[in-house]
Amino acid sequence: MLTRLKRGEDGFALVTAVFILAIMSMLLIVVLEAGNNAFSVAERNSRFTRTLGVAEAGLDAAVTQLGEYRLSANPCVIGTATACKAAGGEYQVSWSTVGGTVTVDAIGYYPTKAAAQVTRHIQAIYEPIPSFTYAVFSNTSIEIKNGEVVYGDVFANQGITVGAGAVVCGSVTSAGGDVIMKSANIVKSYTDATGRICTGKTGNVWANGTIDLPPTGVIQGNATASAPAGTLCNPLSNNYAILLGTVQGQATACGKITSATTNPMPGTWTAPSPPKTDASGISPPYTFDPANYTSITCIPSSTPCDPAQTSATAYQTFNALPKANMQGVYAVWQTNPSQSTKLDLTGLSIGGNLTIVSNAPIDFGNTSIISTSAPATVVLVSLYVPGGSTTCATNGGDCSIYGKNSILFDTGNVNDLDDGIAALMYTPGKCAFKNQTNSADGALYCGSMDIKNGFHIAYNSRIEQIPGFGSGLEQILWKEISG
Amino acid sequence: MVTLAVMGVIVAATMSVLFSVYQQTGVVLNRRDVLGEGQIAMQQMTKQFRQATAINSSSATSLSVETFTGPGDAHQIAWQTSGSSAPYSLQKQTDGGPFTTVLTSLTSPDIFPAYVDTDLDGNVDQVRIELSLGTKTASVVLTSDVQMRNR
Numbered sequence: 001m002l003t004r005l006k007r008g009e010d011g012f013a014l015v016t017a018v019f020i021l022a023i024m025s026m027l028l029i030v031v032l033e034a035g036n037n038a039f040s041v042a043e044r045n046s047r048f049t050r051t052l053g054v055a056e057a058g059l060d061a062a063v064t065q066l067g068e069y070r071l072s073a074n075p076c077v078i079g080t081a082t083a084c085k086a087a088g089g090e091y092q093v094s095w096s097t098v099g100g101t102v103t104v105d106a107i108g109y110y111p112t113k114a115a116a117q118v119t120r121h122i123q124a125i126y127e128p129i130p131s132f133t134y135a136v137f138s139n140t141s142i143e144i145k146n147g148e149v150v151y152g153d154v155f156a157n158q159g160i161t162v163g164a165g166a167v168v169c170g171s172v173t174s175a176g177g178d179v180i181m182k183s184a185n186i187v188k189s190y191t192d193a194t195g196r197i198c199t200g201k202t203g204n205v206w207a208n209g210t211i212d213l214p215p216t217g218v219i220q221g222n223a224t225a226s227a228p229a230g231t232l233c234n235p236l237s238n239n240y241a242i243l244l245g246t247v248q249g250q251a252t253a254c255g256k257i258t259s260a261t262t263n264p265m266p267g268t269w270t271a272p273s274p275p276k277t278d279a280s281g282i283s284p285p286y287t288f289d290p291a292n293y294t295s296i297t298c299i300p301s302s303t304p305c306d307p308a309q310t311s312a313t314a315y316q317t318f319n320a321l322p323k324a325n326m327q328g329v330y331a332v333w334q335t336n337p338s339q340s341t342k343l344d345l346t347g348l349s350i351g352g353n354l355t356i357v358s359n360a361p362i363d364f365g366n367t368s369i370i371s372t373s374a375p376a377t378v379v380l381v382s383l384y385v386p387g388g389s390t391t392c393a394t395n396g397g398d399c400s401i402y403g404k405n406s407i408l409f410d411t412g413n414v415n416d417l418d419d420g421i422a423a424l425m426y427t428p429g430k431c432a433f434k435n436q437t438n439s440a441d442g443a444l445y446c447g448s449m450d451i452k453n454g455f456h457i458a459y460n461s462r463i464e465q466i467p468g469f470g471s472g473l474e475q476i477l478w479k480e481i482s483g
Numbered sequence: 484m485v486t487l488a489v490m491g492v493i494v495a496a497t498m499s500v501l502f503s504v505y506q507q508t509g510v511v512l513n514r515r516d517v518l519g520e521g522q523i524a525m526q527q528m529t530k531q532f533r534q535a536t537a538i539n540s541s542s543a544t545s546l547s548v549e550t551f552t553g554p555g556d557a558h559q560i561a562w563q564t565s566g567s568s569a570p571y572s573l574q575k576q577t578d579g580g581p582f583t584t585v586l587t588s589l590t591s592p593d594i595f596p597a598y599v600d601t602d603l604d605g606n607v608d609q610v611r612i613e614l615s616l617g618t619k620t621a622s623v624v625l626t627s628d629v630q631m632r633n634r
Binding site: 020476481 | 493500501504526
């Protein structure tokens with residue numbers, strides 16, 4: 001009996017050991033699974049974060065492509081099977097253009113689109129980098145004629161003359177010459193006879209040469225007479241000097257200072273403003289890209305609108321169009337453009353945003369008042385560059401943009417920047433305006449210009465971003481759609 | 484007798500291990516829950532602040548922004564901490580509505596210790612989020628520097 005009982009206990013230790021081993025194994029599995037779970041969570045977070053980088057790589061690639069060429073082909077369109085590779089994953093992008101605004105969608109996939117474990121979709125909106133910051137810009141010299149009033153900044157790559165009675169509410173910068181003032185004022189704030197208010201400007205004058213004021217001339221901001229690098233400054237020299245008048249801010253000159261001012265710094269070298277120009281002869285350069293425009297009237301007709309497809313009768317086709325309540329985008333490509341093939345804007349009135357781009361000269365003809373039925377931006381671009389030996393003056397000549405009958409753009413309420421017409425007149429060639437009382441809100445950018453007395457120009461920031469100017473895009477909005 | 488003694492030792496050891504595991508499981512579960520809540524809150528905040536178009540108000544304990552939370556226009560979103568001593572609560576508000584509690588295990592109320600203007604344009608474009616999470620056994624800090632893409 002005892003022997004049987006003893007025999008029955010045999011193997012008890014083995015059963016116990018197996019039981020304990022089973023418990024220990026279960027515990028080991030629990031511990032390992034806990035560690036594995038923590039690792040999985042960390043890895044999932046890491047992948048989620050990395051996929052955002054992949055999607056942003058897609059955005060960056062798209063913007064780089066679009067900056068180079070707005071019509072560039074998209075190698076990995078959203079919704080197709082093709083994806084582009086990026087560090088740590090793949091992406092697809094799509095973009096659309098409305099006016100100059102580009103909307104780019106990008107989807108990042110980890111690790112690949114075909115076997116995506118993580119997906120993130122982001123969207124960014126881009127606009128052209130602001131290109132027009134001056135009211136008046138000339139690639140050569142500028143003469144602000146007598147009685148002219150400019151609200152905004154003035155820039156010239158050569159010298160600037162400001163005529164008697166003229167007022168610039170803003171700054172005056174000459175990158176390559178003197179600034180000569182004749183009983184004129186450069187002010188920080190001003191209100192003209194129409195009640196138009198200008199405030200918050202610098203009133204600065206910056207010359208790469210001498211600032212020559214009449215005894216009554218006033219500069220409300222700083223005056224800086226810079227000199228080219230290497231110039232030996234002399235506080236007694238008439239070169240690079242600030243002469244006569246009054247400087248209410250800081251006066252700094254490489255030469256002498258005879259202006260009435262409280263803290264003169266004669267004999268002090270400062271670097272001149274760098275010139276703003278490029279191979280086209282004017283900055284910013286213009287690049288015609290039909291993708292910048294949602295719809296375009298191309299003369300002669302071509303798809304996409306191609307400046308190389310010209311016509312000997314393009315100007316006639318354009319001039320035959322009605323000019324009342326004109327709106328839209330017109331691209332006119334003339335064979336052998338000259339003054340005999342100019343675009344005639346006689347009778348122009350505005351019915352909405354209007355853009356006219358041409359390689360031919362643009363002439364306002366008998367137009368005087370340009371009215372509008374709604375707030376509008378008017379962009380006139382003439383890529384016509386007259387020969388160097390020709391002249392373009394207030395009486396006409398070989399001009400790229402010319403007006404003779406006191407062109408008055410409808411500015412609406414003079415103190416409302418959002419109504420009326422904001423106009424940009426742009427040419428790398430020459431422009432001229434005859435007769436007094438020309439007036440416009442916007443900006444005038446010409447290779448060279450001759451403007452009769454009394455032209456009033458008030459800068460309007462509605463024209464600072466115009467499609468086709470400047471190659472870069474600026475991100476204005478970034479948002480994550482999902483993920 | 485020997486067998487019983489050995490069994491007693493083994494059972495005692497096994498029970499001890501089981502009891503310890505039971506305790507540790509509680510610690511692990513607590514840590515998992517606290518960290519999980521913290522990570523979800525951190526992901527929400529980083530995503531919302533990354534897209535912020537404007538900062539309405541900011542301090543070390545609260546941040547209110549205009550941001551996107553889905554399709555459509557931007558919405559007002561605010562995050563803040565509440566409580567007078569640890570554990571502090573993390574709360575969220577949408578479009579001026581009531582604050583709702585997201586987690587309750589913060590050991591420090593200062594969850595936005597730094598606002599940085601990285602491009603020196605006068606606008607804050609980077610915010611540091613620091614969630615100091617108190618578990619049963621330790622404090623774990625989750626940190627994220629969020630670059631605000633729209634500023």
